[in-house]
Amino acid sequence: QQQVKQSPQSLIVQKGGISIINCAYENTAFDYFPWYQQFPGKGPALLIAIRPDVSEKKEGRFTISFNKSAKQFSLHIMDSQPGDSATYFCAASMKTSGSRLTFGEGTQLTVNP
Amino acid sequence: EAEVAQSPRYKITEKSQAVAFWCDPISGHATLYWYRQILGQGPELLVQFQDESVVDDSQLPKDRFSAERLKGVDSTLKIQPAELGDSAMYLCASSRTQGKLFFGSGTQLSVL
Numbered sequence: 001q002q003q004v005k006q007s008p009q010s011l012i013v014q015k016g017g018i019s020i021i022n023c024a025y026e027n028t029a030f031d032y033f034p035w036y037q038q039f040p041g042k043g044p045a046l047l048i049a050i051r052p053d054v055s056e057k058k059e060g061r062f063t064i065s066f067n068k069s070a071k072q073f074s075l076h077i078m079d080s081q082p083g084d085s086a087t088y089f090c091a092a093s094m095k096t097s098g099s100r101l102t103f104g105e106g107t108q109l110t111v112n113p
Numbered sequence: 114e115a116e117v118a119q120s121p122r123y124k125i126t127e128k129s130q131a132v133a134f135w136c137d138p139i140s141g142h143a144t145l146y147w148y149r150q151i152l153g154q155g156p157e158l159l160v161q162f163q164d165e166s167v168v169d170d171s172q173l174p175k176d177r178f179s180a181e182r183l184k185g186v187d188s189t190l191k192i193q194p195a196e197l198g199d200s201a202m203y204l205c206a207s208s209r210t211q212g213k214l215f216f217g218s219g220t221q222l223s224v225l
Contacts, residue, residue, distance in 0.1 A: 034213075043117075043206070043216030043219050044156065044214075044216050046214070046215070049213070099210075100146060100169065101158075101214055102158075103156050106153070106154065106155050
Protein backbone atom coordinates (compact mmCIF):
# COMPACT_ATOMS: atom_id res chain seq x y z
CA GLN A 1 0.00 0.00 0.00
CA GLN A 2 1.49 3.30 -1.14
CA GLN A 3 0.73 5.61 1.76
CA VAL A 4 2.52 8.69 0.40
CA LYS A 5 2.10 9.64 -3.25
CA GLN A 6 4.40 12.20 -4.83
CA SER A 7 4.24 14.17 -8.06
CA PRO A 8 5.61 15.02 -10.51
CA GLN A 9 8.13 12.26 -11.15
CA SER A 10 10.47 14.75 -12.80
CA LEU A 11 10.62 18.52 -13.06
CA ILE A 12 12.68 20.91 -15.14
CA VAL A 13 12.89 24.55 -14.07
CA GLN A 14 14.90 27.52 -15.26
CA LYS A 15 17.32 29.21 -12.90
CA GLY A 16 15.47 31.73 -10.78
CA GLY A 17 12.14 29.98 -11.20
CA ILE A 18 9.90 28.32 -8.62
CA SER A 19 9.95 24.55 -8.21
CA ILE A 20 6.82 22.94 -6.75
CA ILE A 21 6.56 19.31 -5.69
CA ASN A 22 3.39 17.82 -4.29
CA CYS A 23 2.60 14.95 -1.96
CA ALA A 24 -0.60 13.34 -0.74
CA TYR A 25 -0.97 10.97 2.16
CA GLU A 26 -3.66 8.53 3.22
CA ASN A 27 -3.07 7.80 6.88
CA THR A 28 -4.46 10.55 9.13
CA ALA A 29 -2.31 9.25 11.99
CA PHE A 30 0.79 10.70 10.33
CA ASP A 31 2.02 13.61 12.44
CA TYR A 32 5.38 14.59 10.97
CA PHE A 33 6.11 15.46 7.34
CA PRO A 34 9.73 15.99 6.26
CA TRP A 35 11.28 16.59 2.88
CA TYR A 36 14.59 15.00 2.00
CA GLN A 37 17.08 15.96 -0.70
CA GLN A 38 19.28 13.33 -2.29
CA PHE A 39 22.25 13.83 -4.60
CA PRO A 40 23.57 10.96 -6.75
CA GLY A 41 25.62 8.50 -4.74
CA LYS A 42 24.59 10.02 -1.43
CA GLY A 43 22.02 9.24 1.20
CA PRO A 44 18.96 11.47 1.63
CA ALA A 45 19.48 14.58 3.76
CA LEU A 46 16.76 16.32 5.76
CA LEU A 47 15.79 19.60 4.11
CA ILE A 48 12.77 20.90 5.99
CA ALA A 49 9.89 19.42 7.97
CA ILE A 50 6.43 20.37 9.23
CA ARG A 51 3.89 19.17 11.75
CA PRO A 52 0.14 19.28 11.03
CA ASP A 53 -0.57 22.03 13.56
CA VAL A 54 0.79 24.67 11.16
CA SER A 55 -0.10 25.36 7.53
CA GLU A 56 3.24 26.68 6.34
CA LYS A 57 6.90 26.61 7.26
CA LYS A 58 9.66 28.56 5.58
CA GLU A 59 13.40 28.11 5.78
CA GLY A 60 15.38 30.29 3.41
CA ARG A 61 14.29 29.53 -0.15
CA PHE A 62 12.38 26.40 0.90
CA THR A 63 8.73 26.45 2.01
CA ILE A 64 6.36 23.65 2.97
CA SER A 65 2.64 24.27 2.54
CA PHE A 66 0.39 21.89 4.44
CA ASN A 67 -3.34 21.24 3.89
CA LYS A 68 -4.59 18.94 6.61
CA SER A 69 -8.17 18.65 5.31
CA ALA A 70 -6.97 17.65 1.85
CA LYS A 71 -4.19 15.45 3.25
CA GLN A 72 -1.68 17.14 1.00
CA PHE A 73 1.57 19.00 1.42
CA SER A 74 3.98 20.57 -0.99
CA LEU A 75 7.53 21.85 -1.25
CA HIS A 76 8.22 25.18 -2.90
CA ILE A 77 11.75 26.13 -3.88
CA MET A 78 12.01 29.82 -4.62
CA ASP A 79 14.73 31.26 -6.87
CA SER A 80 15.76 27.76 -7.92
CA GLN A 81 19.49 27.30 -8.56
CA PRO A 82 21.43 24.70 -10.57
CA GLY A 83 22.83 23.45 -7.25
CA ASP A 84 19.28 22.50 -6.26
CA SER A 85 19.27 19.82 -8.97
CA ALA A 86 18.70 16.61 -7.03
CA THR A 87 16.00 14.10 -6.17
CA TYR A 88 13.49 15.22 -3.57
CA PHE A 89 11.47 12.89 -1.40
CA CYS A 90 8.51 13.70 0.77
CA ALA A 91 7.94 11.46 3.74
CA ALA A 92 5.64 10.95 6.69
CA SER A 93 5.86 9.36 10.09
CA MET A 94 3.84 8.85 13.24
CA LYS A 95 5.05 8.54 16.83
CA THR A 96 3.01 5.39 17.41
CA SER A 97 4.95 3.50 14.73
CA GLY A 98 8.36 4.25 16.19
CA SER A 99 8.90 7.34 14.06
CA ARG A 100 9.99 5.42 10.99
CA LEU A 101 9.56 7.28 7.73
CA THR A 102 7.37 6.26 4.80
CA PHE A 103 8.74 7.88 1.66
CA GLY A 104 7.15 9.06 -1.55
CA GLU A 105 8.48 7.90 -4.91
CA GLY A 106 10.70 10.91 -5.42
CA THR A 107 10.93 13.86 -7.84
CA GLN A 108 14.01 14.41 -9.95
CA LEU A 109 14.52 18.16 -10.19
CA THR A 110 16.72 19.71 -12.85
CA VAL A 111 17.42 23.43 -12.72
CA ASN A 112 18.81 24.72 -15.99
CA PRO A 113 21.29 27.63 -15.89
CA GLU B 114 29.40 17.35 12.04
CA ALA B 115 28.66 13.77 13.10
CA GLU B 116 27.74 11.35 10.34
CA VAL B 117 26.37 7.88 9.93
CA ALA B 118 29.20 5.67 8.68
CA GLN B 119 28.56 2.79 6.30
CA SER B 120 30.84 0.29 4.64
CA PRO B 121 31.56 -0.85 2.08
CA ARG B 122 30.47 1.88 -0.35
CA TYR B 123 30.18 -0.58 -3.19
CA LYS B 124 29.79 -4.34 -3.27
CA ILE B 125 29.68 -6.59 -6.30
CA THR B 126 28.80 -10.21 -5.71
CA GLU B 127 27.56 -13.21 -7.57
CA LYS B 128 24.16 -14.73 -7.13
CA SER B 129 23.94 -17.15 -4.18
CA GLN B 130 26.90 -15.60 -2.36
CA ALA B 131 26.68 -14.04 1.09
CA VAL B 132 27.13 -10.29 1.63
CA ALA B 133 27.28 -8.13 4.73
CA PHE B 134 26.95 -4.40 5.29
CA TRP B 135 28.06 -2.45 8.33
CA CYS B 136 26.67 0.72 9.87
CA ASP B 137 27.89 2.95 12.70
CA PRO B 138 25.19 5.45 13.70
CA ILE B 139 25.69 8.91 15.13
CA SER B 140 26.77 8.69 18.75
CA GLY B 141 23.81 8.87 21.12
CA HIS B 142 21.22 7.87 18.55
CA ALA B 143 19.27 4.98 20.02
CA THR B 144 17.19 4.27 16.93
CA LEU B 145 18.78 2.70 13.89
CA TYR B 146 17.12 1.89 10.55
CA TRP B 147 18.08 -0.09 7.48
CA TYR B 148 16.38 1.01 4.29
CA ARG B 149 16.61 -0.39 0.78
CA GLN B 150 16.41 1.98 -2.18
CA ILE B 151 15.87 0.64 -5.68
CA LEU B 152 17.02 2.99 -8.43
CA GLY B 153 14.35 5.58 -9.17
CA GLN B 154 12.30 4.84 -6.07
CA GLY B 155 12.05 6.06 -2.51
CA PRO B 156 13.74 4.22 0.35
CA GLU B 157 11.76 1.37 1.91
CA LEU B 158 12.26 0.28 5.50
CA LEU B 159 13.74 -3.16 6.06
CA VAL B 160 14.32 -3.14 9.81
CA GLN B 161 14.25 -0.74 12.75
CA PHE B 162 16.15 -1.10 16.02
CA GLN B 163 15.63 0.66 19.31
CA ASP B 164 18.92 0.16 21.11
CA GLU B 165 19.63 -3.55 20.57
CA SER B 166 16.00 -4.60 20.11
CA VAL B 167 14.18 -5.02 16.83
CA VAL B 168 11.14 -2.73 16.72
CA ASP B 169 9.95 -3.57 13.23
CA ASP B 170 11.21 -6.15 10.76
CA SER B 171 7.92 -6.81 9.02
CA GLN B 172 9.37 -5.93 5.59
CA LEU B 173 12.62 -7.87 6.04
CA PRO B 174 12.76 -11.02 3.86
CA LYS B 175 13.74 -13.23 6.75
CA ASP B 176 14.48 -16.29 4.65
CA ARG B 177 17.60 -14.57 3.34
CA PHE B 178 18.11 -11.32 5.25
CA SER B 179 19.25 -10.89 8.84
CA ALA B 180 20.17 -7.86 10.90
CA GLU B 181 21.72 -7.43 14.29
CA ARG B 182 22.75 -4.65 16.63
CA LEU B 183 24.32 -6.63 19.44
CA LYS B 184 25.56 -3.85 21.73
CA GLY B 185 23.01 -1.27 20.70
CA VAL B 186 25.57 0.73 18.74
CA ASP B 187 26.75 -0.45 15.33
CA SER B 188 24.76 -2.82 13.17
CA THR B 189 25.24 -5.43 10.47
CA LEU B 190 22.83 -6.38 7.70
CA LYS B 191 23.45 -9.70 5.98
CA ILE B 192 22.03 -11.30 2.86
CA GLN B 193 22.50 -15.02 2.28
CA PRO B 194 22.11 -16.07 -0.45
CA ALA B 195 22.04 -12.95 -2.58
CA GLU B 196 19.63 -12.86 -5.53
CA LEU B 197 19.63 -10.71 -8.66
CA GLY B 198 16.65 -8.72 -7.32
CA ASP B 199 18.64 -7.65 -4.27
CA SER B 200 20.65 -5.19 -6.37
CA ALA B 201 19.94 -1.81 -4.75
CA MET B 202 21.32 0.86 -2.45
CA TYR B 203 21.23 -0.18 1.20
CA LEU B 204 20.94 2.84 3.46
CA CYS B 205 21.47 3.03 7.18
CA ALA B 206 19.95 5.86 9.20
CA SER B 207 19.85 6.85 12.83
CA SER B 208 17.72 9.21 14.87
CA ARG B 209 17.22 10.61 18.31
CA THR B 210 13.95 12.44 17.72
CA GLN B 211 10.88 11.68 15.67
CA GLY B 212 11.40 11.83 11.95
CA LYS B 213 14.81 13.46 12.02
CA LEU B 214 16.62 10.63 10.37
CA PHE B 215 20.24 11.06 9.42
CA PHE B 216 21.32 8.81 6.58
CA GLY B 217 24.69 7.40 5.67
CA SER B 218 25.95 7.39 2.09
CA GLY B 219 24.79 3.82 1.62
CA THR B 220 26.18 0.61 0.19
CA GLN B 221 25.50 0.10 -3.51
CA LEU B 222 25.02 -3.63 -4.06
CA SER B 223 25.24 -5.24 -7.49
CA VAL B 224 24.36 -8.92 -7.76
CA LEU B 225 25.59 -10.58 -10.96
